Amino acid sequence: MQLVEKESGEVTVLELGGRLDSNTSKVLEDKVMEILGQGKKKVLMDFKDVDYINSTGLRVLLLALQQLKKTQGKLVLSTIKDYMKEVFEISGYTEIFPIYATQEEALGHFA
């Protein structure tokens, strides 16, 4: 899994790539915990280069959302490949995560 961290104003942007599965999701979980530990509350995860996600990866997203909600923080997702969108729907995640087509639109969510 690839992970690039950027700052855009007050928003922490995580650009993700590769696979979010049983062997790799811990990397994202650790990064999320590090960000939360720094007191950051606005997080955007960009899935532009993610080509695979399973329930372990999905679980990390829910964990991050739940932690951020405790501190009135926000987690927004963007740029999920078409063939993977169904999995976010089946998981009920389209009801609890704001999901945008592009990173630019997702940044607008925090404006």
Add this chain to the structure above:
Amino acid sequence: MEPGFTLRLDNRLLELDRLADAVETFGEAHGLAAKLRFQVRLVLDELLTNIITYGYGDDDTHSIAVAMGQEGRRLRFVIEDDARPFDPLTAGAPDLGSTAEQRQIGGLGIHLVRTIMDRVAYERVGGTNRLILEKDID
């Protein structure tokens, strides 16, 4: 069933990379669209992850067989393992209507399997779990 192939994996999570490669090869050979390839990989990954993570009470090496084939417009997969008896069809569905704060972490993998596949059947034969999965090609 048209001639498919059977992959044998050891009960280690790193073996899931071989599973991913095999699904990709199967998908290409059968001309499956990206979404269908992803669905197949996800379903088999979720089931194998469960078997490898929770299925065995010892530290021995066990072999898990995953057969993949096509029958007309239907894909068919059979997973056979010697893990403890487990019927995924009896697992409870996660509560997807609850708020983000209340939502339980877990139970999602089997829910994905049951939603994505068109037919799932389980049988315990001797000491073997056999799970038969079918997916219709649109």
